[in-house]
Amino acid sequence: MTPIAIIQGTPTWVWVLLAFLLYRGIKAMQASTTPLSKLAIIPLVFAGMGIAHLISSPLTGVAAVAAWILALAAGVIAGVFNASRSRFIVDPIARTVMLPGSIVPLLLIATTFIAKFWLGFEMATATNLSALATYGVIDAAVSGVVAGMFAGRFFMYWKTMHALRASWA
Secondary structure: OOHHHHHHHOOHHHHHHHHHHHHHHHHOOOOEEEEHHHHOHHHHHHHHHHHHHHHHOOOOOHHHHHHHHHHHHHHHHHHHHHHHHOOOEEEOOOOEEEEOOOOHHHHHHHHHHHHHHHHHHHHHHOOOHHHHHHHHHHHHHHHHHHHHHHHHHHHHHHHHHHHHHHHHO
16 A cells, blocks of 8 residues: 555544644643643543553453553653653642643654554554554553653652642641
């Protein structure tokens, strides 16, 4: 199948999603102040989607679940590391986080989209059951690491805010 045929066969909603994700990634390149509660949405959505996929996929086995859990743990570690190196500022009174502009969310979004697009194509066109199961494990790992990275970043923001609030008590 040619790349043009793949692009033409892709549903419109995928391109709308890509445009929205790129918009969010570009917006994240600018400094912003966001309520902590709003920062919890993305990790919850990504974790929920990953778990829902593991539950609903008929090919999900122990390997895919293990890949998701291990990748989630690796993603949390990477997210904590990434957030700890950024210069975010928490306001415990307003319960907000001032985030510096960063290209990391855009890179994470683009990498995830490309990986999921490729995996979706491979899974839709695979004719070999073992190849399909392998793609399922890779897909679980991608979902886990992305959910973990966002969760790790959120954990650092929450932990810092909680520590400041506790120090004032």
